[in-house]
Amino acid sequence: MTGMTGAAAQEEITLSVQGLRKVIGKREIIHGIDFELKRGEVFGFLGPNGAGKTTTIRMLVGLIKPTAGTIRICGYDLHRQFPEATGSMGCIVENPELYSYLSGWGNLQYFARMMSGIDEARLNEVVKLVGLSARIQDKVKTYSLGMRQRLGIAQALLGRPKLLILDEPTNGLDPSGIREMREFIRYLAESEGLTVLVSSHLLSEIQLMCDRVAIISKGRVVRVDTVDNLLAQQERVSWRLEPIEAGMQLLRELAGSADLQGETVLTPYDEQEIGRWNQTLVEAGVTVTEMSRRLPSLEDLFLELTGGESID
Amino acid sequence: MINLVYNEMVKITGKRRLLVVALIIAILITLFTYAQAQQAADNRERFGDVDWRIALEQRIAGWEARLASGGFRGDDGELELRIAQQRYYLDQDVNPAEPGAPTFVRGFVENGISLLLPLMMMIVAADLVSSEHGAGTIKVLLTRSVRRWRILLSKYLALLLSVSFIITLFGLLAAVISGFVFGYQGWDAPVLTGFSTTGGELDTSGVRIAPQWQFILMELGLAWFVSVVVATITFMLSVLVRTTAAVMGIMLACLIAGTILRTMVSSWETAKYLFMVNLELIDYLEDAAPPIEGMSLGFSMLVLLVWGVIALIVSFVSFTRRDVY
Structure with missing residues (x-):
């Protein structure tokens, strides 16, 4: 039973967080966070180190007790119905730390014994899904980080969760590993209907795999939106101009704003207008040596959204 | 819950903890067996010509004479028991100075209860x-759909299983290994027990003879109790302190302080409420005087029990x- 009423079944809410706060000592680390995750979406949790991502995630998986607020996983209250709530969830918090003196298979058996209704067939299924069949009988201490990551995912998927929470899942992986992980996460959401919550401090990563993003800063969610919306607003063009002062002056009039960054000038991006700006510059005798669309860096996005607060 | 305990046992054996403990015990027993065999050989050399039967008969005759003349100040009952004890050796044709495996086990458990066994428990519990x-x-572990207290309980039950296993192994290995050298005779040799102290005087009114196997079982029972308490306290430290090395350090300091304090408690009376001063339970079965007046088997067991219960409560409250x- 999912504890869901019929009306909500259409847009099933797998995770609902309301008024989440955490005070440690006298310092308030998390200042009241609210968001909801729907079935089958990949949700990004974006913020710099120290913004409260990890603390929030640890509250979501039950490692840290919130000072106030409620967390509901598939309708179950995490605090009052802990076994049911965590039963619908799989997670990896930070690195996938498993028992290194046991084999991969031994680890999975170990976790299977902590749940009900997991048989050997399910173990095999999960091992195959993460592509570890060849090395599953080896001790985990002989595994590479990528393999540990996969075993971590196998462990998280073992209990057929509806919600998967991954904290910095691509940390320490090589580029091909990162791509594989990304594809795998998309596959889980699209084909298996899982809701995936991914935290990251890398915008590019979030952009490539998430449907929606929450931007978190200093213990607050400053924005929840779809990736496309966020990027559209924040996309910029960088110009390399000769002479730079005159060009900047002109762009400021044309585009509304232009900032000097190093040897380039940054302006907002506008697909309709950009050709005309270029033309105006050339006509005014300014040589455009380079002109490129730039995805916003997390830093820019942050400066914009938090009004000057920088990443640590 | 059985699955959870099974999981914990998988981890304990996976880390080869029990194997290490078994090896340490086996090696130590072999060493001590060798040492004792050397000692026995030494004695034989020194008193080689004297027949032990004659010496024993002379001692019994002396005691009997004293008993008849009423010259013995103490309790007649005890002397009679001692005579009976010595007669057993004569009747069974066993040299009391050259005991078999059971006597070795008895001495080994007695010596191991205050430091060696607690150390072994530490290896597993820390x-x-x-x-x-x-x-x-x-x-x-804590993001499974199992409540925290059940996780901790499964760990504690696994610890109790390991403690029981180690105590059994300790007794068995001691008997088997020393028996190779000393032989397996003497299981029902008589042992005097039931001493108590009242008002600083050794009270022998309750003294009785117990067969050696029974005495060894009593010893192992007490050793199990002491081990469980030490393991529980180590368990609490393991919950409170997050590094294993620190747990080991604190526990070692406590145990070693205990052996030193035991010789000094006569001048510091409140030390008798410390758990590490109360580990030598077996001494109460024999005629050794307690370190402080007023300490008895019941008192020490109660002190240990209170420490154990408090440690367990602290562990659960902190962990959950x-x-x-």
């Missing part, structure tokens, strides 16, 4: 919870409430 913090596996970072 990293039961702290290693999960150290390796980061606490995060996968704590935030894990």
Whole structure:
């Protein structure tokens, strides 16, 4: 039973967080966070180190007790119905730390014994899904980080969760590993209907795999939106101009704003207008040596959204 | 719950903890067996010509004479028991100076109860919870759909199983290994027990003879009790302190302080409420005077029990409430 009423079944809410706060000592680390995750979406949790991502995630998986607020996983209250709530969830918090003196298979058996209704067939299924069949009988201490990551995912998927929470899942992986992980996460959401919550401090990563993003800063969610919306607003063009002062002056009039960054000038991006700006510059005798669309860096996005607060 | 306990046992054996303990015990027993065999050989050389039967008969005759003349100040009952004890050796044709495996086991448990066995328990208990913090596996353990107190309970039950296993192994290995050298005779040799002290005087009114196997079982029972308490306290430290090395350090300091304090408690009376001063339970079965007046088997067991219960409560409260970072 999912504890869901019929009306909500259409847009099933797998995770609902309301008024989440955490005070440690006298310092308030998390200042009241609210968001909801729907079935089958990949949700990004974006913020710099120290913004409260990890603390929030640890509250979501039950490692840290919130000072106030409620967390509901598939309708179950995490605090009052802990076994049911965590039963619908799989997670990896930070690195996938498993028992290194046991084999991969031994680890999975170990976790299977902590749940009900997991048989050997399910173990095999999960091992195959993460592509570890060849090395599953080896001790985990002989595994590479990528393999540990996969075993971590196998462990998280073992209990057929509806919600998967991954904290910095691509940390320490090589580029091909990162791509594989990304594809795998998309596959889980699209084909298996899982809701995936991914935290990251890398915008590019979030952009490539998430449907929606929450931007978190200093213990607050400053924005929840779809990736496309966020990027559209924040996309910029960088110009390399000769002479730079005159060009900047002109762009400021044309585009509304232009900032000097190093040897380039940054302006907002506008697909309709950009050709005309270029033309105006050339006509005014300014040589455009380079002109490129730039995805916003997390830093820019942050400066914009938090009004000057920088990443640590 | 059985599955959870099974999981914990998988981890304990996976880390080869029990194997290490078994090896240490086996090696120590072999060493002590060798040492005792050397000692026996030494004695034989020194008193080689004297027939032990004649010496024993002379001693019994002396006691009987004293008993008849009423010259013995103490309790007649005890002397009679001692005579009976010595007669057993004559009747069974066993040299009391060259005992068999049972006597070795008896002495070994007696010596091991205050330091060796607690150390073995420490090896198993010290990293039961702290290693999960150290390796980061606490995060996968506590995000299962199992409540925290059940996880901790399963760990504690696994610890109790390990303690019982180690005590059994300790007794068995001691008997088997020393028996190779000393032989397996003497299981029902008589042992005097039931001493108590009242008002600083040794009270022998309750003294009786117990067969040696029974006495060994009593010893092992007390050793199990002491081990469980030491393991429980180590378990608590393992919950409170997140590094295994610190747990080991604190526990070692306590145990070693205990052996030193035991010789000094006569001048510091309140020390009798410390658990490490109360570990030598077996001494109460024999005629050794307690370190402080007023300490008895019941008192020491009660002190240990209180320490154990408090340690367990602290462990559970701390483990179920704590935030894990």
